[in-house]
Amino acid sequence: MIEFDEMDRKLLHALTQDATQSAGALGRRFGLSQPAAWRRIKRLHESGAIKGRRLRLNAEALGFGVTVFLGVKLARKGQVSLEDFERAVSAIPEVQTVEHVLGLYDYRLRIVARDLADFERVLRRRIMTLPGAGDVEANVLLSEERLPGPIGVSTAPGPESPNGASSARR
């Protein structure tokens, strides 16, 4: 792990808000020359601190009205291969994220659907038929906010609608 200073944190925070900003624009904003800003951004990428970009879409405008978090417990542990389960669950288009967790559940899935009826279809036809899927617990997302974390000073905004707009205000 390499050390990051205050300027790196500012650049990181700015890039989580808008990843398309140029080194020149960021440099002007934070009082760095274009090459100095460029070198720092390059280092953030190379060190793995920035692992990529994500396109921010308005899920609701695209017809995805429901986001559900599903805790999944595997049945018959030891008999099912985790790799098989992970491969199969990752291949489901409605499943946005798959996290392997330790605790009450084995996996935590983020699922988008058009509405609750569509979610039920995904759950019955695609999730419950997975190799090894056991107990599930569904929680429907009402609101979501992403905070800058230790790299920024929280501006404490209010909650927003669950889909799409969620991360617009980092």
Added chain:
Amino acid sequence: MLDDIDRRILRYLQADPSLSTSELAERCRITSGVCWRRIEKMEANGIIQGQEAVIDWTALGYAVEVSLRVTLDKTQARAFDEFTAQARQVPEVIEIQTFLGRVDVRLSVIARDMSHYQQIYRDRILTLPHIADIEALMHIARVKRDEALPV
């Protein structure tokens, strides 16, 4: 409404947001001009909201990530508001979600190591107001993380 070309653009752009307009146009088998106009339009009507850098907290020294599932004391009318307002003040909280279901609120908390986590949990989390019950899920691995929409 979106047509097949728009959906194709969104699919390729979600898979790799750093693509240039001409690279994207080539993959979608359309001209750069068409591609550029379609993106402009989807940005103007709020379908495309922007691009964000994705941070790897592990590379920044935060090796531990815990999902805290919190049930609130709903006899308190302002439980949700007061809980979330104070949770926002904890720097290590990177996500706050509210739910309809057995869990009321979920916090994503990051920490440098287990002893750092224990300190945050005791000093900053358990002191949050109106907690009726709290359960922890420790992250082992993120298997899929693209958050792509199946457009």
